Amino acid sequence: MRYFSLVLFALLFLFSANLQAQELKYDISLEPAKTGGKLKLEVKLEFTPWKGDTTPFRLPTVFTWSSNLQRCFRFIKAVEGGRIVQKDSITWAFVKKSGATKGVISYQVIQNFPGEQVTVETSFSPIILEDYIHIPAPCLFLVPANYYSYDNFDVTVNWTNIPPNWKIQNNINSGQTQQKFTSTKEVDWIRSVWVAGDFRLLKGEVFGKEVAFALRGKWVFSDETLMKMLLKTIETQREEWQDKDIPYYSATMIPFVSPNRGRVGNARTGLGLGYGQSNSFVIFADPLCPLKDLTNLFNHEMMHDWIGGKINIGQNPKLPGLRWLAEGFTEYMSLRNRWKNGFISDAAFMEELNEEVFNAHYSDPNSETPNATVEKYFFRKPEYEGIPYRRGAIIAFYYDLAIREKSNNEKTLLHFMRDLLELTNGTGRDIQENFGLFTETLEEYLGEDPGSFLEKHATKGLRIAPEQFKSAELLTMKVTAVGVPKFSLNAGKAELFKKD
């Protein structure tokens, strides 16, 4: 009997050790840096090392226009349970002591660019200034490689030594100095930006679920105007996707510098730039950015909750890039969304479609650049930046009309997209690896295989001939003297086209 209890005790012990393997604990404290009058973050991480001797940690390198991100980490040290070795410029490994069941390391996170001005090229680098910090989670949280193989694990983040007037927000919560959560596919905490500082926190609700908005800086309109726009956008989009059970949402917004009216180095972004991530989006904007541009950004970035988020498009560099789908369909659907939720009139909707999508694309000498070239140079050659947005929006518009015509306006592009959501969300399947999901589902709506059309217009990048667009009784098309299709709404058809 005694023997049995010892075995039971040993089993319980093993079980609890196994439970501990599912935990990560980060302590973050803000310290003055000796150089440049700036701050640094001291991070201590407790984790359970891999069963083998060494636990690798990989540093991030590139994120959108920001590069050399590995340089924001320094003084990576072992504190307990083993020692740290550097494998190469971006890989470190914790080598555990024999018998150690816990590893503790510490590291510093610093800003990897000089100065106080945030530009397009530094927007996704850690920003660590006197007044605030703004850090993509991969640049704040080193994650031991073994944790990537776990379906879920518990995470605790504690903030200490933060100035009393600082507010903290991230895609877990808002206004708290602790985040305690289970990392799952649904709670993708690492695909987010974490902020703290002199932010103004606004709270609201959509369908009974919390929405938090953290912003700083001076704008040419009130915080309440922005908050109202945010809540309205969330409401319309969740309604549209029939996806309302989203427990929490974080939006953050900071001013950035856009000299030359929106052209910074190689990047062309206009007066605002945004990024939709897990249960959150971030916006950077010039302080003089007009409300119209921000409305576009809010709608576009939030649309990525579904297109690119829950409908995982895929990011395998070895497969053909689908930016035309991720960005172009998002662009078209968010334009429709602004129309549907009353941010723009019928006339403004048609004007934007005709001018900023069709005219901009059909009169652009680079518009027929093949998809592979656009993907390759997207972040490096500004002349290619707008192409996937416009090309994909035109393909989305083409299919929206084709589906409407085929179904006598009973079905639309949105119905197809909702099917795609159901086929991919939570399944681990992405569109790039499973492109058949896209074409076969679309075929059900069109009554024909879209393969050769997509090959011609998405992959080779050829513009769609104006006469190919269907009217679905909704639109009249004329071709301008320079060959650009121009659409107008047929009398009395606006409501039908607005409806999904």
Ligand SMILES: [Zn+2]
């Ligand atoms: Zn986008």
